[in-house]
Amino acid sequence: MDIKVKDSNGTLLAEGDTVTLIKDLKLKGSSTVLKRGTVIKNIHLTDNEEEIEGRTDKVKGLVLRVEFLKKS
Numbered sequence: 001m002d003i004k005v006k007d008s009n010g011t012l013l014a015e016g017d018t019v020t021l022i023k024d025l026k027l028k029g030s031s032t033v034l035k036r037g038t039v040i041k042n043i044h045l046t047d048n049e050e051e052i053e054g055r056t057d058k059v060k061g062l063v064l065r066v067e068f069l070k071k072s
Helices: none
Strands: 019-021 051-054 062-065 069-071
Touching: none
Parallel strands: none
Antiparallel strands: 019 069, 051 062
16 A cells, blocks of 8 residues: 655655644644744654654654645
8 A cells, every 4th residue: 555645735755854844833732832944854654644753853753744744
């Protein structure tokens, strides 16, 4: 099964790509807010085509919805 993951602009994402947030996101269970423009490097694709895994300097193990991302 070949899953095609696309960002908010419809660009295909691949394992190891770099993406940028297009909206401020409040993290569940935390007071941390990821600001628009935050860069997430070396993403990992999941079994769900609507989500990716990534990490920032502040937060490890993020699961983000692709509707809030654009490929850098």
